[in-house]
Amino acid sequence: MLSSSEIRRYSRQLMLPQIEEEGHENIAKSHVVIIGLGGLGSLAARFLVGAGVGNVTLVDGDIVNISNLQRQVTYNEMHLGELKAKALLNELRKVNPSVNIKGKCIYADRDNLPCIIQSAHCVLDCTDTLAVRKLINQACFFAHKPLFIAAASGCTWQAVNLLPNQSNAGCYACLTNTIEVREDCVTQGVLGPVVGMAACHQATQALLFLAKGNNADIKWGQYIHCDAAQSTIRAFALTRSIHCKVCQ
Numbered sequence: 001m002l003s004s005s006e007i008r009r010y011s012r013q014l015m016l017p018q019i020e021e022e023g024h025e026n027i028a029k030s031h032v033v034i035i036g037l038g039g040l041g042s043l044a045a046r047f048l049v050g051a052g053v054g055n056v057t058l059v060d061g062d063i064v065n066i067s068n069l070q071r072q073v074t075y076n077e078m079h080l081g082e083l084k085a086k087a088l089l090n091e092l093r094k095v096n097p098s099v100n101i102k103g104k105c106i107y108a109d110r111d112n113l114p115c116i117i118q119s120a121h122c123v124l125d126c127t128d129t130l131a132v133r134k135l136i137n138q139a140c141f142f143a144h145k146p147l148f149i150a151a152a153s154g155c156t157w158q159a160v161n162l163l164p165n166q167s168n169a170g171c172y173a174c175l176t177n178t179i180e181v182r183e184d185c186v187t188q189g190v191l192g193p194v195v196g197m198a199a200c201h202q203a204t205q206a207l208l209f210l211a212k213g214n215n216a217d218i219k220w221g222q223y224i225h226c227d228a229a230q231s232t233i234r235a236f237a238l239t240r241s242i243h244c245k246v247c248q
């Protein structure tokens, strides 16, 4: 049973048929691991903590830099030089003290990923390099963890929800075998709100999944490409590549 203060805090999402009280209780019992605390991760984390996700682990070894403030809206000038995982944890505790938030000031790599994601109900990949994204994809596939990936560069953003071992659906490595993926905002540049759109999509998908589990009305294995300048969204099914070294 939710307390009266919880009902007040979460009233807007409790009204939704996609959440309701049962879904909210599932959200409150869940553990989400967010890897990468830049424009995507810092905003997605803000929404998940606001929504009452019970346990959130924040992972990033980077510090807050002046060039981050254009798009990483949870940080401000007071955070410059601070480790992102610590700075974000301190800000998010002010938002919702009932959430158990842990900060890991490390970069995800091949060795530490299995341990980082071990107890997660789902993982949000909010990193900005292809090599790390492929490692997260691989770790989540082998650990059977649902994975929500988003990325942004220029005026476009992309996203895909991956449920390991779902029939026919491919993994992120299948995607990079199929098309050339360019998602590096360091060399391509990016408009701040476009990163925010990707993070909002990612947080939405994760919350709907946490509320209803496998009964959530979301699409798995569908790659979305949005051009925010042209106001267009394209989507296609990500099928398994027979050459994939991860899911084949």
Ligand SMILES: [Zn+2]
Pocket: 170, 171, 172, 173, 174, 175, 240, 241, 244, 245, 246, 247, 248
């Ligand atoms: Zn694959």
